[in-house]
Amino acid sequence: xxxxxAVVGQSGGPTAAxxxxxxxxxxxxxxxxxxxxxxxxxNGVEGMLDGRICNLNELASDEVQLSLLANTPAxxxxxxRKKLPxxxxxxxxxxxxxxxxxxxxxxxxxxxxxxxxxxxxxxAKLTAWLDGGDWEMRVMxxxxxxxxxxxxxxxxxxxxxxxKYIAASMQEILRDTAVYTVKAVTIxxxxxxxxxxxxxxxxxxxxxxxxxxxxxxxxERVFNFDKFYSDVSAAxxxxxxxxxxxxxxxxxxxxxxxxxxxxxxxxxxFGHRYLSGTGKTLELxxxxxxxxxxxxxxxxILQRCASHLAxxxxxxxxxxxGRAAVRAAVNGESGKMMCFxxxxxxxxxxDIVSGDIAEIANRIRCVPDEFIxxxxxxITDAGIEYLLPxxxxxxxxxxxxxxxxxxxxxxxxx
Amino acid sequence: xxxxxAVVGQSGGPTAAxxxxxxxxxxxxxxxxxxxxxxxxxNGVEGMLDGRICNLNELASDEVQLSLLANTPAxxxxxxRKKLPxxxxxxxxxxxxxxxxxxxxxxxxxxxxxxxxxxxxxxAKLTAWLDGGDWEMRVMxxxxxxxxxxxxxxxxxxxxxxxKYIAASMQEILRDTAVYTVKAVTIxxxxxxxxxxxxxxxxxxxxxxxxxxxxxxxxERVFNFDKFYSDVSAAxxxxxxxxxxxxxxxxxxxxxxxxxxxxxxxxxxFGHRYLSGTGKTLELxxxxxxxxxxxxxxxxILQRCASHLAxxxxxxxxxxxGRAAVRAAVNGESGKMMCFxxxxxxxxxxDIVSGDIAEIANRIRCVPDEFIxxxxxxITDAGIEYLLPxxxxxxxxxxxxxxxxxxxxxxxxx
Numbered sequence: 001x002x003x004x005x006a007v008v009g010q011s012g013g014p015t016a017a018x019x020x021x022x023x024x025x026x027x028x029x030x031x032x033x034x035x036x037x038x039x040x041x042x043n044g045v046e047g048m049l050d051g052r053i054c055n056l057n058e059l060a061s062d063e064v065q066l067s068l069l070a071n072t073p074a075x076x077x078x079x080x081r082k083k084l085p086x087x088x089x090x091x092x093x094x095x096x097x098x099x100x101x102x103x104x105x106x107x108x109x110x111x112x113x114x115x116x117x118x119x120x121x122x123x124a125k126l127t128a129w130l131d132g133g134d135w136e137m138r139v140m141x142x143x144x145x146x147x148x149x150x151x152x153x154x155x156x157x158x159x160x161x162x163x164k165y166i167a168a169s170m171q172e173i174l175r176d177t178a179v180y181t182v183k184a185v186t187i188x189x190x191x192x193x194x195x196x197x198x199x200x201x202x203x204x205x206x207x208x209x210x211x212x213x214x215x216x217x218x219x220e221r222v223f224n225f226d227k228f229y230s231d232v233s234a235a236x237x238x239x240x241x242x243x244x245x246x247x248x249x250x251x252x253x254x255x256x257x258x259x260x261x262x263x264x265x266x267x268x269x270f271g272h273r274y275l276s277g278t279g280k281t282l283e284l285x286x287x288x289x290x291x292x293x294x295x296x297x298x299x300x301i302l303q304r305c306a307s308h309l310a311x312x313x314x315x316x317x318x319x320x321x322g323r324a325a326v327r328a329a330v331n332g333e334s335g336k337m338m339c340f341x342x343x344x345x346x347x348x349x350x351d352i353v354s355g356d357i358a359e360i361a362n363r364i365r366c367v368p369d370e371f372i373x374x375x376x377x378x379i380t381d382a383g384i385e386y387l388l389p390x391x392x393x394x395x396x397x398x399x400x401x402x403x404x405x406x407x408x409x410x411x412x413x414x
Numbered sequence: 415x416x417x418x419x420a421v422v423g424q425s426g427g428p429t430a431a432x433x434x435x436x437x438x439x440x441x442x443x444x445x446x447x448x449x450x451x452x453x454x455x456x457n458g459v460e461g462m463l464d465g466r467i468c469n470l471n472e473l474a475s476d477e478v479q480l481s482l483l484a485n486t487p488a489x490x491x492x493x494x495r496k497k498l499p500x501x502x503x504x505x506x507x508x509x510x511x512x513x514x515x516x517x518x519x520x521x522x523x524x525x526x527x528x529x530x531x532x533x534x535x536x537x538a539k540l541t542a543w544l545d546g547g548d549w550e551m552r553v554m555x556x557x558x559x560x561x562x563x564x565x566x567x568x569x570x571x572x573x574x575x576x577x578k579y580i581a582a583s584m585q586e587i588l589r590d591t592a593v594y595t596v597k598a599v600t601i602x603x604x605x606x607x608x609x610x611x612x613x614x615x616x617x618x619x620x621x622x623x624x625x626x627x628x629x630x631x632x633x634e635r636v637f638n639f640d641k642f643y644s645d646v647s648a649a650x651x652x653x654x655x656x657x658x659x660x661x662x663x664x665x666x667x668x669x670x671x672x673x674x675x676x677x678x679x680x681x682x683x684f685g686h687r688y689l690s691g692t693g694k695t696l697e698l699x700x701x702x703x704x705x706x707x708x709x710x711x712x713x714x715i716l717q718r719c720a721s722h723l724a725x726x727x728x729x730x731x732x733x734x735x736g737r738a739a740v741r742a743a744v745n746g747e748s749g750k751m752m753c754f755x756x757x758x759x760x761x762x763x764x765d766i767v768s769g770d771i772a773e774i775a776n777r778i779r780c781v782p783d784e785f786i787x788x789x790x791x792x793i794t795d796a797g798i799e800y801l802l803p804x805x806x807x808x809x810x811x812x813x814x815x816x817x818x819x820x821x822x823x824x825x826x827x828x
Contacts, residue, residue, distance in 0.1 A: 043593075074586075078592070208815045406623065
């Protein structure tokens with residue numbers, strides 16, 4: 001058994017579940033004999049390079065703290081977007097040497113990196129650089145992303161909570177927009193640059209309570225303004241209040257983003273790309289072309305940090321995948337990413353396995369054709385069946401003075 | 415005792431608590447001998463004019479249904495923005511005659527109108543028109559508005575829930591934006607065209623958990639771009655991630671809205687008023703002037719319909735004020751609005767009283783000077799003491815298949 005200490009870091013965009021995975025890694029590390037001390041690196045690899053670390057055995061050692069940590073949004077250790085140089089690039093060697101010095105100084109034999117594609121890239125490169133050297137250690141990646149677009153896993157930790165927030169907010173928006181009798185169109189913009197998983201979740205209220213956005217557009221389908229006007233007009237014939245869910249990543253046939261579009265007369269006042277957003281663009285297009293009341297709502301970063309409306313299924317799985325990463329590493333695995341394999345939809349069951357990062361990295365997993373209705377603006381039953389188990393359950397939140405209580409890792413011993 | 419039937423309607427913008435008040439009116443009506451049937455008018459006065467009503471004795475007669483209704487956002491009966499003509503305007507007489515015919519047909523002796531300033535205007539006008547006629551009836555207004563800007567009451571039903579959502583979302587946004595080490599400014603735009611009550615609520619996390627937006631700007635203070643740049647720059651000296659809460663209703667010295675502003679070089683690409691928003695304008699101004707990463711988040715309609723994060727204090731009070739309106743009317747009052755009088759901050763206690771609508775209507779209640787820090791960009795302890803009790807408590811929500819369960823009043827018998 002490889003004995004020593006471990007370090008865990010977080011990287012990439014925040015989610016409501018990334019701290020649940022951190023809690024899982026801490027719990028896993030405290031459970032195994034192979035690991036003495038579990039250190040936390042502030043701001044991921046940045047903190048390992050700067051020596052900004054903390055001792056997590058002390059900071060998060062009891063159930064109450066670990067439970068609060070699991071219900072705290074964003075990255076408790078801070079995050080980074082640092083990419084490591086290619087391992088075979090001589091000029092990049094100093095960065096790796098510095099990391100190695102850090103590992104030696106603290107006798108780090110296990111490194112767990114919780115993050116998105118960039119983090120998996122770091123795991124792959126570090127594994128390659130260490131290979132054949134004299135410092136034996138295990139490096140494991142634990143995925144997180146609300147976008148759910150990572151290959152090799154049924155879904156990603158963090159997605160279920162974001163999907164639950166989106167579905168619940170959509171349900172509330174549908175109630176809100178239904179109160180007037182005047183014709184109006186509401187566009188709701190949802191995150192997802194390349195894949196429409198999150199936007200698909202906006203369709204969930206239809207199955208659960210019978211109210212649903214009228215139209216759902218994913219980036220997996222080329223967006224066409226004429227079809228859009230036609231779809232919206234048809235919906236307005238059926239009811240006065242039309243609600244449309246759109247992915248931020250919608251693109252036109254020429255590959256440009258809808259948010260950059262200047263094709264519609266109503267949106268050609270945008271002089272700068274940063275002014276536009278997909279929802280705002282489509283809202284103004286509707287107003288200009290159809291002449292009805294219009295509004296757009298951008299769920300923005302709220303959808304990735306709303307711990308107060310997290311999915312218990314997601315949080316429990318996020319803890320479990322962190323613990324599983326520790327067990328896999330102690331059992332000798334390295335350079336791997338932990339993945340979910342769904343073994344059953346009903347009852348919903350998943351296994352946690354490790355996958356080879358090299359085969360997983362840099363591939364975007366899109367919403368499959370069978371989840372999108374033939375008209376290109378709806379989600380099929382198969383899609384709903386896939387999504388539904390992921391938003392189930394509500395964590396028991398601790399409220400203090402009216403607000404959910406969070407766990408904060410102080411930077412005192414950094 | 416005036417015996418007969420009652421009608422209740424909802425009007426104005428949705429809130430998370432307007433259905434709690436509806437549940438209170440229904441409960442109150444079922445409790446008193448004076449009222450046989452409580453009808454619901456769909457889309458407020460519109461439904462009374464069109465005969466679109468429902469029998470609420472049947473639709474919402476048990477505790478389970480009334481409890482679900484109280485936890486359902488937006489107006490279950492639908493809303494309207496209809497204003498009645500002046501009672502002394504001859505040309506408007508047909509509208510009143512039509513309402514009177516409706517009252518006679520259904521033997522309506524009690525009318526409860528839940529809404530904002532427009533609804534109170536309707537109550538005042540209808541009371542005046544009925545005065546001296548041969549149809550005896552009682553008309554009562556029950557205020558609701560997330561904006562909290564109604565005079566004559568300590569606060570308005572609906573405000574506490576919106577404030578809790580804003581405070582909780584701000585807490586999550588503060589965690590989310592704190593994860594990186596790169597300098598960045600996040601502007602959070604909060605509703606409030608004339609008064610800054612909702613924006614002030616964004617400061618609550620500072621008292622509760624020690625993290626707070628760095629700057630808070632209310633419409634009660636003239637906005638000045640130079641001071642803003644100076645405030646933000648100073649904040650960026652202290653920490654990398656600066657979060658600013660702003661009211662949508664911020665105005666410059668010339669009275670124009672910041673969201674329409676073309677004074678800053680960074681924002682002069684806006685050609686149309688509908689393109690701008692206060693948050694977006696200030697975000698782009700920060701990017702242009704200070705050259706740091708920037709983002710804006712508009713809480714939008716989510717802040718008024720987020721029943722999943724409602725304040726139990728607000729919902730309980732909203733039910734209570736609906737019941738109190740029924741009791742007051744049965745006791746002979748008419749042409750009144752129900753108000754809260756705070757009798758103690760700690761422990762928090764309120765009395766419900768009726769106030770004369772004529773003295774209340776058309777006055778905006780702004781955030782008082784003693785709640786705003788002298789530098790104009792923060793909330794004082796006194797302000798926090800006022801706000802804190804209003805967000806306390808969490809209702810017991812019923813979840814079904816992952817989403818909060820709502821109560822829907824079907825339009826079948828309309």
